[in-house]
Amino acid sequence: MLRIAVLGAGVMATALTFPAVENGNEVRFIGTHLDDDIIDSIQATRQHPVLELKVDERAKAYHFANAAEAIEGADVIMSGVNSFGVDWVGRQLAKLAKPGQIILCVTKGMQADEDGTLHILPEVLKKHMGNLADEAHWAAIVGPSNAGELAVHRDTRVVFCGEEQEVRDRLVAAYRTDYYHVWTSTDFVGHEVGACMKNIFAFGGGFAAGMLDKAGQTDAKYVMYDYTAALFGEGARELKQMVAFMGGDPEVATGLGGVGDMFVTTMGGRNVRARTYVGAGVPFSQIRNVKMKGITLEGVAAIGVVGEAIEKLTRRGVIAETDYPWCAPSTTSLLTMLPSICPGRSSSAEKSDVG
Numbered sequence: 001m002l003r004i005a006v007l008g009a010g011v012m013a014t015a016l017t018f019p020a021v022e023n024g025n026e027v028r029f030i031g032t033h034l035d036d037d038i039i040d041s042i043q044a045t046r047q048h049p050v051l052e053l054k055v056d057e058r059a060k061a062y063h064f065a066n067a068a069e070a071i072e073g074a075d076v077i078m079s080g081v082n083s084f085g086v087d088w089v090g091r092q093l094a095k096l097a098k099p100g101q102i103i104l105c106v107t108k109g110m111q112a113d114e115d116g117t118l119h120i121l122p123e124v125l126k127k128h129m130g131n132l133a134d135e136a137h138w139a140a141i142v143g144p145s146n147a148g149e150l151a152v153h154r155d156t157r158v159v160f161c162g163e164e165q166e167v168r169d170r171l172v173a174a175y176r177t178d179y180y181h182v183w184t185s186t187d188f189v190g191h192e193v194g195a196c197m198k199n200i201f202a203f204g205g206g207f208a209a210g211m212l213d214k215a216g217q218t219d220a221k222y223v224m225y226d227y228t229a230a231l232f233g234e235g236a237r238e239l240k241q242m243v244a245f246m247g248g249d250p251e252v253a254t255g256l257g258g259v260g261d262m263f264v265t266t267m268g269g270r271n272v273r274a275r276t277y278v279g280a281g282v283p284f285s286q287i288r289n290v291k292m293k294g295i296t297l298e299g300v301a302a303i304g305v306v307g308e309a310i311e312k313l314t315r316r317g318v319i320a321e322t323d324y325p326w327c328a329p330s331t332t333s334l335l336t337m338l339p340s341i342c343p344g345r346s347s348s349a350e351k352s353d354v355g
Contacts, residue, residue, distance in 0.1 A: 001024050001025055001026065001174075002020075002025045002026070002075040002076055002170065002174045003025070003026045003028075003073055003074045003075050003076070004020055004025055004026065004027050004028070004074065004075065004076045004077075004078060004104075004174070005028050005029075005030060005070050005071045005074035005076065005077050005078070006027065006028070006029035006030065006078040006080050007029075007030050007032075007067070007071075007077060007078060007079055007080055007081060007089060007092065007093075008029075008030070008031070008032060008035070008078075008079070008080030008081035008082075008085075008089075009029055009030070009031040009032070009035040009038045009039060009042075009048075009061070009080075010035075010050075010080060010081070010082060011048070011050055011051045011147035011148070012080065012106055012145070012147045012150075013029065013078060013080025013081075013106065014029065014048050014051055014055060014147070014151070015051065015145075015147040015148070015150040015151040016078070016080070016106065016141070016150070016175070017029055017055065017056065017059040018056060018150065018151055018153070019150075019175050019176070019177045019179075019180040020059075020174060020175055021056045021058040021059050022056070022177060023173075023174055023175065023176075023177065025174050027058065027059040027060070028059075028060045028061075028062060028070040028071075028074070029059060029060075029061055029062070029070075029080075030061075030062045030063075030064060030066070030067045030070045030071070031061070031062070031063055031064055032064055032081060032085065032088075033064045035064070036063060036064075037049065038050065039061050039062070039063050042055050042061040043061050051147065051148065051151060053148070053151050053152070067092070067096060068096055071096045071097070074101060075101065075102060075170075076101065076102040076103075076104050076171070076174075077093065077096075077097055077101055077102070077103055077104065078104040078105075078106060079093070079103060079104065079105045079106065079107055079125060080106050080107065081107060082107060082298060083107050083108065083109030083121065083298050083301055083302075084298075084301065086107055086109070086111070086121050086124050086125065087124065087128065089107075089125060090124060090125040090126075090127065090128025090129060091128050093125060093128065093129050093132075094128050094129045094130065094132060097129065097132060097136060099132065099135035099136070100135065100136070100137070101136055101137070102136070102137045102138075102139060102167055102170070102171070103122075103125065103136050103137070103138050103139070104139050104140065104141065104171065105121060105122050105125070105138070105139070105140040105141070105192075106140070106141050107121055108121070108142070108192070108195040108196050108199065108298065109121055109196050109199070109298060109301060109302055109305070110192075110193070110196045110302070110305055110306060110309075111124050111305060112305050112306075112308065112309035112312075115312060115316065116308070116309040116310070116311070116312030116313040116316065116318070117309075117313075118246065118305075118306070118309050120188075120189060120192035120193060120196070120246070121192065121196075122138055122140065122188070122192065126138075137162070137164055137167045138162060138163070138167075138188070139160060139161060139162035139167055139168065139171055140160070140161045140162070140188060140191065140192060141158055141159070141160055141161075142158065142159050142161060142191040142192065142194065142195045142256070142257045142261065143157065143158035143159045143183075143256035143257055143260060143261055144156070144157070144158070144256060144260045144261045144263065144264035144265075145158050145264070146264060150180065153179045154179065155179050155181065156179065156180055156181065157181040157182075157183065157256060157260075158180070158181070158182060158183070158256065159182075159183045159184065159185050159191055159255075159256050159257050160172060160175070160182050160183070160184050160185075161184070161185045161186070161187060161188045161191045161192070161257075162184075162186070162188065163186055163188060168184045172184060183256065185252075185257075187248050187249045187252055189243075189246055189247050189248040190243045190246075190247075190248020190249045190250075190252035190257070191248070191252055191257040192248075193242055193243045193246045193248055193252075194239055194243055194248070194252050194253055194257040194258040194261065195257060195261060196302055196306070197235075197238070197239040197242050197243075197302070197306070198235075198239060198258065198259075198261045198262035198265055199265060199271065199298055199299045199302045200235070200299065200302045200303050200306060200307075200326075200327065201231065201232065201234075201235025201236075201238070201239065201262055201326065202235075202262050202265035202266045202271055202272075202275075202299065203271045203274070203275045203299030203300070203302075203303065204231055204235070204275065204326065206228075206266065206271070206272050206274075206275030206276045206278075206279060207227075207231075207275055207276075207278060207279035208223070208224035208225075208227045208228045208279060209224075209275075209276045209279060210275065210276040210277060210278060210279020210280035210281070210282075211224065211279045211280070212224060213276065213279070213280045214279070214280040214281050228266075231326070232259075232262070232263075232266070234325070234326055235262060235326065236253060236254075236258065236259050236262070238323075238324050238325075238326055238327060239253045239258055239259075239262065240252075240253035240254070240258065241323060241324070242306075242324070243258070245319070270292065270297060271297065271298070271299040273291075273292060274287055274292060274297050274299065274300070275299070277291060277292075303327075306327055307327050310323075310324050310327045
């Protein structure tokens with residue numbers, strides 16, 4: 001049995017409490033200071049207001065004011081806050097984590113330096129934790145996993161990544177069930193890069209539905225599967241190339257952590273809704289403030305971060321202009337479309353959900 005502290009009360013972090021408690025682990029999940037309404041609801045009725053399901057009574061919910069109590073004695077701390085809050089999470093881990101704990105990352109994305117050098121999010125957490133990061137054990141969960149499907153026990157297959165065999169084995173034993181199927185990998189970097197890149201291409205993959213809607217052809221017999229498939233294929237190629245560029249195994253792109261995850265992300269969820277609106281020509285200000293108010297759009301953040309980094313890396317001669325056409329600054333790229341998606345590129349993306 002492991003004692004697992006989950007930092008963040010979002011839908012995926014909450015969904016992951018189900019297999020953990022069913023395997024006899026002690027689970028304590030902690031809302032951020034922006035999650036008070038969610039924690040209040042769970043404590044009162046067990047209902048998660050966004051996931052719209054009841055949370056298992058064996059998973060104990062804490063407000064952030066009691067985070068230190070919840071994390072005390074934990075074997076595992078899961079970083080479950082979305083990518084906009086990763087710096088905040090790093091600062092909290094620096095204060096709350098203890099040597100020897102496992103830091104389990106489920107947040108996906110990347111950050112970039114001023115010169116375009118890209119970093120996976122666990123590296124960002126480590127930067128904030130300083131020397132303490134070297135005394136922790138690091139792992140991540142990637143792969144095609146819809147939070148709602150996981151919570152209602154639909155068959156789901158994912159990859160647990162980590163360099164230490166003992167850590168992987170302990171986590172697999174804690175989470176694997178007859179519906180939550182876990183593979184393992186030592187390629188931490190490759191899978192984290194793939195998990196970020198798939199959000200970019202999955203976001204763009206829904207433009208076709210919006211374009212048809214704008215043209216009044218939503219119910220047309222012949223739709224734009226060809227267009228979407230072409231984007232998916234190019235996305236798979238660029239994803240594979242980015243994994244290799246960042247030092248991961250390019251074969252990650254052909255598995256659960258690459259095209260597998262990209263497929264499920266194109267099939268539903270918040271990015272799908274947003275990209276359909278974009279394809280229909282709806283201004284992002286209206287999407288953000290009216291149609292999808294309060295919903296985090298990590299695909300937009302990924303487009304901004306990676307697209308601008310590629311632009312800088314191209315100018316420096318680190319990569320070629322032809323390497324990433326859908327992320328590079330061209331007339332047909334997602335980066336060029338970004339002003340219509342999010343004026344001001346990444347700087348105007350929804351601010352960190354956690355300050």
